[in-house]
Amino acid sequence: MKSKITLTHLKAAVLASVITLPAAQSALADEVIEQIELGLELYQEQEYGAAITELEFAIEDMRKMMSGLIAQTFPEAPGGWTAQEASSGSSGGAAAMFGAGGTSLERVYQQEDGNGQLTASMMLDSPLIQSMGAMFSNPAIIAAQPNMERVRLGREAAVVKWEPERSRAEVTLMLDGRIMMQVKGENLGSQEIAVDLMRDWDLAAVREQSAR
Template sequence: MTLTTILPAHRFKAAVLASVLFFPAAQSVLADEVVEQIELGLELYQEQEYGAAITELEFAIEDMRKMMSNLIAQTFPDAPEGWTAHEATSGSAGGGAAAMFGAGGTSLERAYQQDNGNGQLTASMMLDSPLIQSMGAMFNNPAMIAMQPNMERIRLGREAAVLKWEPERSRAEVTLLLDGRIMMQVKGENLESQDVAVDLMRDWDLAAVREQSAR
């Protein structure tokens, strides 16, 4: 009996990678706990204590999700000149990105504050939410985008995003659907123009997002 017969191949790979990646101190401790949980799950499985084995493996998977979220958080763009960035946080508790896109999946967000002004930006990301596919239908339909007020399709390198700019309210919203399973968004308030929101999305390291969220 091997470990890969208990965990799917992609999860087993994630467990191995998680044990060697990450912030040297806290992440190594968490990785050690994951290994212990997997080993205990294997032991319980071999003893035919299936319920207890499932519990341990579910704890291990949840910890690996936390580790993946920490890696993804490092992909968020730095603050624009004249702005200050806060630490990226998980939106899984129901606020921020989770509230926007609905339950399910992994969500993260990072807030930015204008140093000498009232401007605010929030960059958020949702992975593998059930709602992403349904929202993607609009992004692939030019007619639907054209029907929305103050909304247009823009290019960000090879990727296409949707920009909503409300000048009368000084609000901007840039949304990018990546690979059909990752929704990325920058929302801004009290902005002089949409440019700062568009540029923040443009500065997001999409290659790193793909790498850290691979499955």
């Protein structure tokens, strides 16, 4: 009886998410339900290895669904800029570290009448976040860097690194101890465009879509 209740709860959670998903992700949700059901059948037949495999497939697909919803939280392009669709982190920049578990996404913004570029990225539930969070929350480390400062973004505090000689900016925000958000910019006239992009990020939606 316990296993049937667990399956019902899992199916209800997946089906509830379908309401807000586009068609492609709705189809993916159907696959997740099938994988969970098959995993339960294999478990009840004591074929544990096969059951684990099916449930791992289901978990991976649910991560993809969650990533699709989190991607919708990324800020729109500022005036005079264009934005690509948010996607899984590439091999460049902070996204290179995202492979150590967890979820990663990034979105690239390009200046229309210049060479400026911004990359907004998010790392979620990575083992690296704890160690990096300790560094960014240490006032002594920040104070020791002449090109770094803390800025208020509503109720949150971000760390800004501005290199005027290289026209580069980096804004880092640690959220709830498990989410690291960054905006990196190149060929910028000031750090403000990067700070403003981070300020426009919908933090409430990030928390909602990444909730455990």
